[in-house]
Amino acid sequence: xxxxxxxxxxxxxxxxxxxxxxxxxxxxxxxxxxxxxxxxxxxxxxxxxxxxxxxxxxxxxxxxxxxxxxxxxxxxxxxxxxxxxxxxxxxxxxxxxxxxxxxxxxxxxxxxxxxxxxxxxxxxxxxxxxxxxxxxxxxxxxxxxxxxxxxxxxxxxxxxxxxxxxxxxxxxxxxxxxxxxxxxxxxxxxxxxxxxxxxxxxxxxxxxxxxxxxxxxxxxxxxxxxxxxxxxxxxxxxxxxxxxxxxxxxxxxxxxxxxxxxx
Numbered sequence: 434x435x436x437x438x439x440x441x442x443x444x445x446x447x448x449x450x451x452x453x454x455x456x457x458x459x460x461x462x463x464x465x466x467x468x469x470x471x472x473x474x475x476x477x478x479x480x481x482x483x484x485x486x487x488x489x490x491x492x493x494x495x496x497x498x499x500x501x502x503x504x505x506x507x508x509x510x511x512x513x514x515x516x517x518x519x520x521x522x523x524x525x526x527x528x529x530x531x532x533x534x535x536x537x538x539x540x541x542x543x544x545x546x547x548x549x550x551x552x553x554x555x556x557x558x559x560x561x562x563x564x565x566x567x568x569x570x571x572x573x574x575x576x577x578x579x580x581x582x583x584x585x586x587x588x589x590x591x592x593x594x595x596x597x598x599x600x601x602x603x604x605x606x607x608x609x610x611x612x613x614x615x616x617x618x619x620x621x622x623x624x625x626x627x628x629x630x631x632x633x634x635x636x637x638x639x640x641x642x643x644x645x646x647x648x649x650x651x652x653x654x655x656x657x658x659x660x661x662x663x664x665x666x667x668x669x670x671x672x673x674x675x676x677x678x679x680x681x682x683x684x685x686x687x688x689x690x691x692x693x694x695x696x
Contacts, residue, residue, distance in 0.1 A: 484676065
């Protein structure tokens with residue numbers, strides 16, 4: 434967990450990013466949706482709320498007192514499977530944008546599952562007998578009498594459990610970083626020229642559609658460059674970028690320099 438005293442920039446920054454994600458996710462649920470989109474929107478809202486509560490120790494301990502950490506891991510594993518399934522379905526259609534959209538969300542939810550699983554392993558070594566739900570450990574003794582700092586040092590060595598978690602998380606962290614940068618560009622970048630000049634087309638469903646490049650996936654079709662499109666892209670940036678930032682400490686066994694981002 435984070436505190437304003439230890440990491441003021443990170444503490445405030447993560448609260449802003451995940452607070453925006455939560456507000457935006459609530460807004461998404463008010464829009465017209467089919468059943469699949471509504472399930473996806475609900476999962477995004479749950480993820481936003483969990484990430485927001487994860488920032489500060491008191492709110493995280495309150496959440497995990499009611500929803501144990503292993504249950505959260507299982508929930509997000511199931512959510513990852515939901516988006517993988519939607520990606521598979523989209524892959525059977527000509528909708529390449531939809532496929533990429535759901536693959537991106539699959540990676541994001543897999544990264545959340547990975548993050549929570551790593552926290553569960555560390556929490557199990559927080560106090561004698563394992564004290565789940567306390568978040569990132571610090572200053573307590575390991576169940577076998579070893580100081581927690583010594584345990585983390587040992588577990589971070591090549592072949593240790595935290596080293597393996599960092600290795601598994603490497604591609605997930607890369608996906609989060611790339612997705613966040615792409616989303617930021619979509620939010621603030623110019624509208625592609627072909628989008629402005631595109632003509633109307635028949636998309637095969639008996640209705641005329643504008644050929645402007647559009648975003649597909651967990652919501653209704655949105656023209657690229659529209660206000661709704663840019664706000665949704667900002668939310669994607671906040672979710673992916675915020676999770677990347679929050680997870681940098683877990684990558685220290687492989688990439689120690691990332692720990693310097695915990696400001």
